[in-house]
Amino acid sequence: MDVRMHVSMVFNLDKCIGCHTCSISCKNIWTDREGTEYMWWNNVETRPGTGYPIKWEDQEKFRGGWEKVNGKLRLKLYKWAGPLERIGALLALFYNPFLPTIDAYYHPWTYAYKHLFDAPYDENNPIQPTAQPISLITGEPVEIKGGPNWDDDLGGSPLYAYNDPNLSKLSEQEREMLFEIERVVFFYLPRICNHCMNAPCVSACPSGAMYKRAEDGIVLVNQNHCRGWRMCVAGCPYKKVYYNWHTGKAEKCILCYPRLESGQAPACFHSCVGRIRYFGVLLYDFEKVEEAAKADLNEIVQKQLDLILDPFDPKVINQAKKNGLTDEIIEYAQKSPVYKFVKKWKLALPLHPEYRTLPMLFYVPPLLPIKANKTGDTYGIDKDLFTTIEKYRLPIEYFANMFTAGNKELMKEVFKKMIALRIYRRAITVGDVDKGVLNEAGFNEEDANEYFYLTSIAKFEDRFVIPTFIREIKVEQLMEPLAYKAKMGFNIRQEAKRGG
Ligand code: SF4
Ligand code: SF4
Known part of the structure; x- marks a missing residue:
């Protein structure tokens, strides 16, 4: 490993x-x-x-x-x-x-705004001047298509x-x-x-x-x-x-x-208005990368998930430390929201895994809208409330082509969980649906509540878990003693030559 x-x-x-x-x-x-x-x-x-x-x-x-x-x-x-x-x-x-x-x-373009001010008045043809589209590459007028x-x-x-x-x-x-x-x-x-x-x-x-x-x-x-x-x-x-x-x-x-x-x-x-974005770090097994990239297409998503390691596993932690990963990185990997969505809950999928690129951006698919209906002159919510995966307006095959290299069963599993979570939240609010639906979808209440927190009211620090893993910060920390010596009048170059 x-x-x-x-x-x-x-x-x-x-x-x-x-x-x-x-x-x-x-x-x-x-x-x-x-x-x-x-x-x-x-x-x-x-x-x-x-x-x-x-x-x-x-x-x-x-x-x-x-x-x-x-x-x-x-x-x-x-x-x-x-x-x-x-x-x-x-x-x-x-x-x-x-x-x-x-x-x-x-073709990127701008408009010839200046013409609006500079165009001479023509008595014989008194029309409003227009700002023609101009190519930002050639500077010539361009037809926008x-x-x-x-x-x-x-x-x-x-x-x-x-x-x-x-x-x-x-x-x-x-x-x-x-x-x-x-x-x-x-x-x-x-x-x-x-x-x-x-x-x-x-x-x-x-x-x-x-x-x-x-x-x-x-x-x-x-x-x-x-x-x-x-x-x-x-x-x-x-x-x-x-x-x-x-x-x-x-x-x-x-x-x-x-x-x-x-x-x-x-x-x-940072600027995402819908708060749809999450950032974190993952620990993975470098030795398995090639195997995952070469996997059969119907299991390539699972193989990519297998690459991602459990940051709480003592064996993983031990090996990570041997490889020079700091305690801080391991701690942040444990707190990573990405780990939860991708590996723990298996709710987020890579875009076009069939390209065999092992993308590190994962998507939670969009869920179906609540069904509306019309009775007489009244528009309301359908009595079934939530439609079924089979009746979803976009076929499951469409999503499977995007996120699971055509594996429809895997796609259904994700939707099943998302629907169960929605039913569970409704049960908490109005209490008319069986909470047991969660177990059927392989979820427990603790995970469901955490998922709800992360997707609804999570704060910055829960959505973006960014360790100070970065090289430059470490270099700065190393430089600190030298900066101190420089301040105190030491000759840094000579110190460096002596290996100080
Ligand atoms: S990801 Fe979606 S919600 Fe977020 S800023 Fe972009 S368009 Fe808006
Ligand atoms: S540019 Fe980005 S998305 Fe495209 S192959 Fe390279 S890493 Fe992947």
């Missing part, structure tokens, strides 16, 4: 209100520069829908992530090269048809939703039924880089510029080493690495590591 620590996150989709505050806070801090206009390190998609960039989940088109060939993992990007993978990697540097174009994202969030709330039409790749395995009839106007339903999917444990963006980088920090697993791009080959953009199946056309380098979500290093949550977490 090789115990290591990884940062990890949970987004509770049941609570996301699609306000986009997260996207804006990220944009204001990190991508408000030339060359980054089209980048949204954090974006929020309406589902069913095509997302940003358009249809990013269509890996026949974009070839992101891993595939298993003869028992080995291979970047899907090199599929066309067959056994000549290395030659394929070399050629892809010069010709890569699988990269998304700017149109797949959107789409935007990063064009189909927000389905953009007023279910037409967008038809093209969601997760619906591809549904029959035509099932899809038709889904978009009958009285049945239309949608939810929000906020996305950032998953800081994957088996990150294809890192493996695809020919310059060694993409790397995963050993101490916490955050995936970063070294701007000095990046040569702009864009293999990371193609390799990432979530399309969460972007190319800066101004600097010629790749950029991506850095999980606000400067904030983390001072004990603060990333900006998108």
Whole structure:
């Protein structure tokens, strides 16, 4: 057992209100520069829908992530090269048809506002001047055809939703039924880089510029080493690495590591209005990573969960200490809300585990709305109150395609628990439903109450459990004696030479 620590996150989709505050806070801090206009390190998609960039989940088109060939993992990007993978990697540097174009994202634009003031009055044609859209890339007038969030709330039409790749395995009839106007339903999917444990963006980088920090697993791009080959953009199946056309380098979500290093949550977490986000650390067994990434698809989620270790287990603690993890990290791993959602309660799932990237961002799926009905002129809540999983307006298969690599039984287990929790809370409030439903779903009252606390009224420090594990703080602590000596007139350079 090789115990290591990884940062990890949970987004509770049941609570996301699609306000986009997260996207804006990220944009204001990190991508408000030339060359980054089209980048949204954090974006929020309406589902069913095509997302940003358009249809990013269509890996026949974009070839992101891993595939298993003869028992080995291979970047899907090199599929066309067959056994000549290395030659394929070399050629892809010069010709890569699988990269998304700017149109797949959107053409960033502003408006020619100045024209509103400067346009001369024309007596023969006295019309109101307009502010024409201008490309932020070329500076030329541009025709707006789409935007990063064009189909927000389905953009007023279910037409967008038809093209969601997760619906591809549904029959035509099932899809038709889904978009009958009285049945239309949608939810929000906020996305950032998953800081994957088996990150294809890192493996695809020919310059060694993409790397995963050993101490916490955050995936970063070294701007000095990046040569702009864009293999990371193609390799990432979530399309969460972007190319800066101004600097010629790749950029991506850095999980606000400067904030983390001072004990603060990333900006998108901090600003989340729906309080859907949780941050914590997990202890995992490094020796099992490869096995999990290569697992059969119907058990890949379970294999990823098997990687995550019990931070209360004395054997794990012992091994963690031998590997240099501090008491503080172990304590924070024990308090981690992510551990509870993902491993203890098994309520949060990775997005598209079939990409074999072992994403470290997990999602609690959105629960079904309470059924309403109409009796005479009165609208009310259906007497059954909670509909069944089978009658849910979005088929279970849709969620299974997103979160469990098609494993419908696993998806049902999660929904069953969530429904049981809802029935249990109702029982506490109005007392008309059997509390025993919890046991049936494999939950106890203590866990149910903790889940309720975390998803309803939890404070900052319960949602974001961030240890001071960070290298820089440790370095500062080490530097303290030297700073003291400098203040007292010691020559630090000479001290250092003497090994002092
Ligand atoms: S989600 Fe992030 S870590 Fe995972 S492959 Fe994409 S860029 Fe890399
Ligand atoms: S800020 Fe929170 S609630 Fe609002 S869209 Fe982002 S994730 Fe959803």
